[in-house]
Amino acid sequence: MTNSLTVAIVSLTAFVAAPFAAASESCVQQAETIRTAQQSVLKLKAERDALVPKVEDAGDAWENNQAMRNFGAEQARQADSSKAAYEDLKARLRGVEADLQEKAASANARVNAYNTHCVPKD
Helix, strand or coil, X not given: CHHHHHHHHHHHHHHHHHXXXXXXXXXXXXXXXXXXXXXXXXXXXXXXXXXXXHXXXXXXXXXXXXXXXXXXXXHHHHHHHHHHHHHHHHHXXXXXXXXXXXXXXXXXXXXXXXHHHHCXXX
């Protein structure tokens, strides 16, 4: 819960601060910052997309091992081990997703600021 609250506060701070920081940058600097932010978002998206099937496979492995748990001590150890691996992957996925959402919100705020300050009005 504390981790989620911290991520929410950091996300809100970045979202609110981005337009003000962007306003003090030149349009060229803002465009370069936006490109860098977009690359960061795309990299995180690729990481998340690669992690999702691993999490699903680990969940399937845990379910299969859990069904065999009562057949012996070794099967119980396998079930426990596969559950731990599944939980670790899920936690990693949640972290990547939270980071992705925060960086995407910040990048979107920068694009908004750029559009407000640098794009001529018709």
